[in-house]
Amino acid sequence: MTTDLSQTTTDLYERMRATNPLVQCITNYVAMNYAANVLLAAGASPAMVHTPEESGEFATIAGALTVNIGTLSPNWVEGMIAAAKSANTAGKPWVLDPVAHFATGYRQGTTTELLKLNPTVIRGNASEIIALGGGQSAGQGVDSGDPVEQAEDAARTLATAQKAIVAVTGEVDFVTDGTRSVRIAGGSDLMPKITAMGCALTALTGAYVAIAPDQAFEATVAALANFAVAGEIAAKSANGPASFMTAFVDGLYTLDAKTFNANARITAQ
């Protein structure tokens, strides 16, 4: 990677930990607990606030909002839309995780409405990003059925059309703003064996854009690199998915800037 991007992501990593950003996470029932623990260990402050009676109000207080459509219901959708509108009005960045948006009409319709509210970052697995770009994906549910490389063109197209940062995650992650692109290697093949790992990453991306709203591309890269480095460390002591879950939270907690910088594998495309 370029020295500039290496230094910038390390600076963002340090700043995120030092700042303890408040992140409003509207996520799914599966992810809620793990995502909150991931954010705390990484150095952010999560708040799971979704009901429309308060989601818009809270979005004005939080540093950033994240919206994940994993387990939808009408009240939650209303809360998501109110929060995203309010984040926009307050000038706060927000991150969209379009979990299995292609699977049902309800998910598709909700995703279309959320995309109209201009997310700052869209983070999904390869199947989700291919389908958002109008392509035919092999995904059926929440797990990806496609390699990241196959989603790169769709990611660029989507980033340009939405004027957003698009992050595609998998074995080697890909981030683009439509013009600039980077790949981030690392992590572990145990990561897709743990549910809600991607949802937790979306929440952490919120923490990074909260502290650097004007550098959403670099902030997204830093969030993904944070996961990749902590994941690689956790894999060394894990015996399988269950022990990886705890080792990963510990890995995020014990990581320092020097180790982050030495182990982040970011390559400009």
Ligand SMILES: Nc1ncnc2c1ncn2[C@@H]1O[C@H](COP(=O)(O)OP(=O)(O)OP(=O)(O)O)[C@@H](O)[C@H]1O
């Ligand atoms: N084979 C792999 N090797 C290394 N890291 C991986 C691998 N697959 C996924 N990851 C990492 O796991 C994290 C979650 O990405 P993934 O693409 O699995 O999300 P997801 O499919 O949206 O997950 P979920 O919907 O279960 O929350 C990312 O940090 C990604 O880099």
Ligand SMILES: Cc1ncsc1CCO
């Ligand atoms: C398993 C699952 N089902 C709906 S959301 C979710 C978490 C991973 O996306």
Ligand SMILES: [Mg+2]
């Ligand atoms: Mg997902």
